[in-house]
Amino acid sequence: MQFNPLEKKDLSKLKKTQPERFKFSQFNSQYFNLQNLELVKPEWFDAERLTNFTRYMRAFIFAAVEAGQSGHPGGSSAKVEQILALLLGENLAFDPLNPKNPGRDRLIWSAGHCTPALYAINSLVYECLRKTGRQFSPAAVQAVFPEDLVRFRRADGPQGHVESHYPLADISTGPSGHGLSSAGGMAIAHKSSGLDTKVFVLMGDAESEEGMTYEARNVLSSTNTDNLIVSLDYNHFGIDGPIEEVINSPYMNHWIGMGWNVIEVDGHNILELIYAYRLATNGFGNNLPTVVIAHTLKGKLYGSKENTAASHGNPAKHDEYVAIMKNLGFDIPGETKQTIKDIECVCQQISSEDNQYLASRLDVASKKIKPESESVKQITTALSGRPLVNPTSLRRPNTLPPELVFKEGEKVATRKGSSAWFKWLMQQTAFFYAGAGDLSGSVLVNQAEGVYGIINANNPYGRAVRFGIAEQNMAMMSTAMTQDILPGGFHPVSTFGTYAVFTTMIGNCIRLALIGNHLYPKAKGFFIVLAAHDGPETGEDGPTHQGLYWLSLYSALPGIKVYKPFDANETVEMLFHALEKGEPIVLSVTRPDTTVLSRTNGVPPAKSAINGAYVYKQFSKNGNQQIVLAISGTQVLLNTLEILSDLEKTYDVKIIAVTSPQLFEEYKISNPKEAQEILSDNERSLVTTIHNGWTGFLNAFLMPADYEKRSIGINTYLKSGNVQEVYELAGLNPKGIEEKIIKSIKK
Numbered sequence: 078m079q080f081n082p083l084e085k086k087d088l089s090k091l092k093k094t095q096p097e098r099f100k101f102s103q104f105n106s107q108y109f110n111l112q113n114l115e116l117v118k119p120e121w122f123d124a125e126r127l128t129n130f131t132r133y134m135r136a137f138i139f140a141a142v143e144a145g146q147s148g149h150p151g152g153s154s155a156k157v158e159q160i161l162a163l164l165l166g167e168n169l170a171f172d173p174l175n176p177k178n179p180g181r182d183r184l185i186w187s188a189g190h191c192t193p194a195l196y197a198i199n200s201l202v203y204e205c206l207r208k209t210g211r212q213f214s215p216a217a218v219q220a221v222f223p224e225d226l227v228r229f230r231r232a233d234g235p236q237g238h239v240e241s242h243y244p245l246a247d248i249s250t251g252p253s254g255h256g257l258s259s260a261g262g263m264a265i266a267h268k269s270s271g272l273d274t275k276v277f278v279l280m281g282d283a284e285s286e287e288g289m290t291y292e293a294r295n296v297l298s299s300t301n302t303d304n305l306i307v308s309l310d311y312n313h314f315g316i317d318g319p320i321e322e323v324i325n326s327p328y329m330n331h332w333i334g335m336g337w338n339v340i341e342v343d344g345h346n347i348l349e350l351i352y353a354y355r356l357a358t359n360g361f362g363n364n365l366p367t368v369v370i371a372h373t374l375k376g377k378l379y380g381s382k383e384n385t386a387a388s389h390g391n392p393a394k395h396d397e398y399v400a401i402m403k404n405l406g407f408d409i410p411g412e413t414k415q416t417i418k419d420i421e422c423v424c425q426q427i428s429s430e431d432n433q434y435l436a437s438r439l440d441v442a443s444k445k446i447k448p449e450s451e452s453v454k455q456i457t458t459a460l461s462g463r464p465l466v467n468p469t470s471l472r473r474p475n476t477l478p479p480e481l482v483f484k485e486g487e488k489v490a491t492r493k494g495s496s497a498w499f500k501w502l503m504q505q506t507a508f509f510y511a512g513a514g515d516l517s518g519s520v521l522v523n524q525a526e527g528v529y530g531i532i533n534a535n536n537p538y539g540r541a542v543r544f545g546i547a548e549q550n551m552a553m554m555s556t557a558m559t560q561d562i563l564p565g566g567f568h569p570v571s572t573f574g575t576y577a578v579f580t581t582m583i584g585n586c587i588r589l590a591l592i593g594n595h596l597y598p599k600a601k602g603f604f605i606v607l608a609a610h611d612g613p614e615t616g617e618d619g620p621t622h623q624g625l626y627w628l629s630l631y632s633a634l635p636g637i638k639v640y641k642p643f644d645a646n647e648t649v650e651m652l653f654h655a656l657e658k659g660e661p662i663v664l665s666v667t668r669p670d671t672t673v674l675s676r677t678n679g680v681p682p683a684k685s686a687i688n689g690a691y692v693y694k695q696f697s698k699n700g701n702q703q704i705v706l707a708i709s710g711t712q713v714l715l716n717t718l719e720i721l722s723d724l725e726k727t728y729d730v731k732i733i734a735v736t737s738p739q740l741f742e743e744y745k746i747s748n749p750k751e752a753q754e755i756l757s758d759n760e761r762s763l764v765t766t767i768h769n770g771w772t773g774f775l776n777a778f779l780m781p782a783d784y785e786k787r788s789i790g791i792n793t794y795l796k797s798g799n800v801q802e803v804y805e806l807a808g809l810n811p812k813g814i815e816e817k818i819i820k821s822i823k824k
Contacts, residue, residue, distance in 0.1 A: 640663070
């Protein structure tokens with residue numbers, strides 16, 4: 078008897094006659110095993126054509142790996158049927174002639190190394206469209222054609238890991254496990270904006286070993302992200318060997334036990350996969366995400382490497398490659414270094430009937446995309462009453478609202494400045510998201526969170542995510558949602574916070590996001606990494622929580638800048654500047670209430686902070702030896718001011734307040750005359766730098782020969798203590814600073 082599990086009557090009959098297919102359903106999660114179930118074939122289902130497509134795809138995969146003598150055939154070959162079932166089975170809304178249509182479903186390759194499969198499906202699709210006479214610009218759609226495969230993993234060819242500018246790839250991925258979190262961020266942004274688009278994830282089973290995926294599975298079930306569907310390639314192998322050497326508990330527990338719906342299928346049975354994805358997209362009525370666990374063979378049909386860990390990233394020997402291709406039905410020439418001839422042989426076998434059938438299925442996929450006006454209406458309905466404004470289009474008001482102005486002389490922590498600004502931004506746009514690593518009340522994103530509330534089943538259109546103690550997932554989700562453009566051109570932005578000392582844990586996620594911005598600037602994302610409790614100020618906790626050296630990472634990464642304002646007013650000004658530039662930042666803010674700087678006696682306005690540096694105090698011209706102090710960090714500035722009168726008995730002191738060395742380097746290019754007035758080339762030999770952390774942060778203000786002898790900072794771990802005690806331990810109390818300055822000048 079054949080069943081259609083999409084029909085309620087068939088589903089009810091199955092539950093009565095074959096209850097074992099639903100045995101793991103528990104609590105709110107649902108489980109359904111489709112393996113070996115006699116399924117009704119849809120009228121359009123042509124098993125012969127679809128089998129042909131699996132052969133063509135695997136041939137393209139293996140030829141690409143042969144040409145590059147590098148790549149990942151194992152996971153790529155295992156996922157062939159999954160990709161075809163998604164694209165051709167009326168599941169994925171996708172238009173190959175407009176692959177970045179904002180109304181499309183998103184496809185994330187969490188298994189970002191499986192580019193041979195990505196390029197194989199691209200080659201199949203665009204070769205078909207080319208042969209059926211469809212008009213399109215290859216450059217505009219970033220198409221990959223069969224002939225491009227001979228340059229796989231070369232500088233002028235398709236790249237080694239997934240990049241988001243390609244069709245059927247919506248985030249740049251590579252490191253295992255990061256793609257699930259990226260997809261989660263996109264899915265949250267879509268659902269919380271009222272859209273019914275789906276986010277599909279192609280994921281490998283070994284990725285479950287990555288801690289970030291555990292963090293993602295938790296958050297995605299608690300945020301009721303039922304528009305997320307994972308297609309999991311369950312082939313039992315990582316790179317080193319069986320995943321069971323690492324995951325000793327029942328694999329099902331890693332999903333069903335964390336509140337996910339689970340569907341099990343034969344991952345090489347296209348019909349089972351088609352039904353599984355349809356069930357997942359229809360949903361189970363419980364608002365939970367779904368994983369389709371597809372049982373596969375790693376390296377399927379890849380000769381002796383089939384069903385082994387060795388297929389992961391090892392090309393077959395040439396003679397075996399030739400035999401593999403012939404076993405697939407392609408009588409290739411097999412000439413060494415002439416893979417193009419093998420690819421031409423494959424293309425010649427693709428019949429006009431194959432092309433017509435494929436084109437018809439692609440037409441169905443493209444028609445699944447709603448008109449953009451309809452999607453925009455969904456957004457406006459869901460977010461009724463909210464400002465439907467792109468955040469990065471907002472500009473600093475000529476007159477700041479009173480909640481963003483802090484009285485000079487009062488003591489206000491810089492984190493309170495960022496808190497007020499985040500709340501203000503949340504009120505100005507419907508596309509700003511905020512979250513923290515279980516620290517919202519400490520890093521002070523809680524005011525912004527309170528505007529629309531936490532995203533959950535009772536508040537699906539909230540704008541705050543409760544990430545928990547899961548910094549990596551927080552960073553990957555928060556950055557990924559900013560790298561997607563919604564219908565209507567709406568482009569989300571985000572902030573996510575943790576203590577500055579912990580930002581090193583999220584460094585790889587930030588790096589990946591910046592690479593994505595670089596590779597696909599059309600969807601460049603803006604986000605704010607909130608590095609709170611910076612410096613040694615979190616002293617009572619001891620060295621584990623003192624933020625001293627993290628800046629070394631973010632000062633080195635292209636595409637992001639560290640902003641370190643001196644007071645709450647500068648914090649507000651620098652955030653407005655970052656928003657206008659649209660370039661991601663790491664914002665250093667401190668915990669203690671410190672004095673809001675007075676802007677009298679020649680001290681420029683707080684807005685000067687956006688230049689990266691400004692003259693806080695000019696030379697007195699008292700006739701003494703001139704010295705320049707380049708200072709970063711509120712407390713070290715205040716401590717230096719306490720001993721300024723003593724210093725000026727011997728020296729003529731100029732003080733430069735540094736808020737961002739990276740911004741100042743840009744300022745030297747855009748406004749060289751004004752930058753010279755802040756610090757002239759002649760004055761660099763007079764500089765001593767003072768920073769309440771890593772000394773290298775201010776190296777740009779020193780002559781290279783002076784890096785060691787004229788930089789004052791913290792080069793060791795400290796002990797517990799209050800702010801005064803810790804600064805004294807570091808030798809950055811007023812007396813210690815004076816001694817260090819004099820010593821540095823005399824070296």
